[in-house]
Amino acid sequence: MPSYVDEVVIVDGRSHDHTIDVARALRVDVVVVAEPRKGKGIAVRAGFAAASGDIIVMLDADGSMDPQEIGWFVSPLQHDYDFVKGSRYVTGGGSEDLTWLRNTGNRVLTGLANTVLRSNYSDLCYGYIALRRECLEVLELESDGFEIETELIVRAARAGLRIAEVPSFELDRISGVSNLQTFRDGWRVLRTLARECTSWEAPTAGARPEALRRVKYTYPNVRFARTPTDPHSVLTVAEGA
Numbered sequence: 001m002p003s004y005v006d007e008v009v010i011v012d013g014r015s016h017d018h019t020i021d022v023a024r025a026l027r028v029d030v031v032v033v034a035e036p037r038k039g040k041g042i043a044v045r046a047g048f049a050a051a052s053g054d055i056i057v058m059l060d061a062d063g064s065m066d067p068q069e070i071g072w073f074v075s076p077l078q079h080d081y082d083f084v085k086g087s088r089y090v091t092g093g094g095s096e097d098l099t100w101l102r103n104t105g106n107r108v109l110t111g112l113a114n115t116v117l118r119s120n121y122s123d124l125c126y127g128y129i130a131l132r133r134e135c136l137e138v139l140e141l142e143s144d145g146f147e148i149e150t151e152l153i154v155r156a157a158r159a160g161l162r163i164a165e166v167p168s169f170e171l172d173r174i175s176g177v178s179n180l181q182t183f184r185d186g187w188r189v190l191r192t193l194a195r196e197c198t199s200w201e202a203p204t205a206g207a208r209p210e211a212l213r214r215v216k217y218t219y220p221n222v223r224f225a226r227t228p229t230d231p232h233s234v235l236t237v238a239e240g241a
Contacts, residue, residue, distance in 0.1 A: 001027065001067045009050050010061060011035050011043040019061065040127075041148030045141055057130040063174030064097055065128045069166075073130035076164040082135050083156045083163045085121065086128030092167030093123075105186045109193070113150075116197050117157045121165065125149060125189065128168050135161060138202070147192035154196040 001008060009031045010023050023030045035046045044058060055077050059065040065086075073084045088095045098106075102125075110124040127149045138159050143151045156163055 002070055005057075005067075005070065007031060007051065007053055009033060009047050011047045011050075013038065013043055037144075039144040040146050041141070041143035041151075044148050048136055048141070051133070054133050055130065056133055056136075059128050064171050066169065066171060069128070069168055070130075072166045072168075073128070076166065077130060077132060080162060081164045082132050082161040084130040085123070085153065085156075085163065085165045086126055086168030087121075087123040087165050088126055088168060088170050089122040090165065090167045093169055095170035096172045097170050109150075109186065109189055112190075113154065113193055116193065117154065119157050121153065123165075124153060126168070126170070131156075131161075135159075140200075143192065145188060147188045150189045150192045151196060154193060155200065155202070158196070158200065159202040 008023070008027055008029075010019065011033045012020055013035050020032055023032070031050055033046050033050045035043055047058070048056060055074055057070050057073055059067070059070075069086070073086065076084050087093050088098065106123065106125045110121055113119065113124050114121055129149075129152060135156070138161070139152065139155045141148065141151060141155075
């Protein structure tokens with residue numbers, strides 16, 4: 001985690017993989033939110049509620065999203081943008097984890113979303129996102145499951161937030177198995193898209209969404225060491241320190 005990050009919030013959903021022990025071994029001031037209910041949307045909303053910073057960055061804790069990219073997400077927020085979306089498809093982005101089926105489904109859903117929203121997103125189903133804290137009141141998030149990412153993106157566009165898209169490289173997860181089920185969650189995303197575009201009224205009084213502007217960055221040719229796959233190795237080092 002970069003040194004300029006002021007606060008780290010982890011939402012723990014009854015995990016048994018030493019997530020909290022490892023987090024505290026690496027950073028003693030980590031804020032842990034115990035969330036007994038299931039669902040990514042529930043976890044995301046709990047994390048947003050616990051975060052105290054003016055700028056909030058949302059990423060998965062399975063190692064698939066590189067914290068070293070946080071600076072690229074934060075920079076546009078310091079230059080008049082409200083909402084920054086990561087993309088695996090623009091120049092500089094990519095994925096080690098995206099299967100052919102998930103890739104195809106994501107592209108179809110992204111194209112549909114762009115048609116409905118008249119936007120120019122390149123990666124709908126990717127949850128590496130940064131936003132200004134005051135935007136949460138505007139977005140009025142309520143989804144409980146994986147579709148929270150679609151709700152965030154659709155409502156950001158419909159609320160007229162100033163949106164930037166930056167490249168992100170999705171890594172193989174360090175450990176664990178994905179809870180994503182392609183057809184079930186794809187249907188939930190499609191249903192959420194339809195619901196948001198027909199029933200949600202933006203509290204910004206229908207202000208016209210600005211065109212999505214991609215922010216071009218050149219990544220330094222630097223490779224960072226990954227976190228060990230075995231949590232016990234981290235705990236052993238911490239105990240011996």
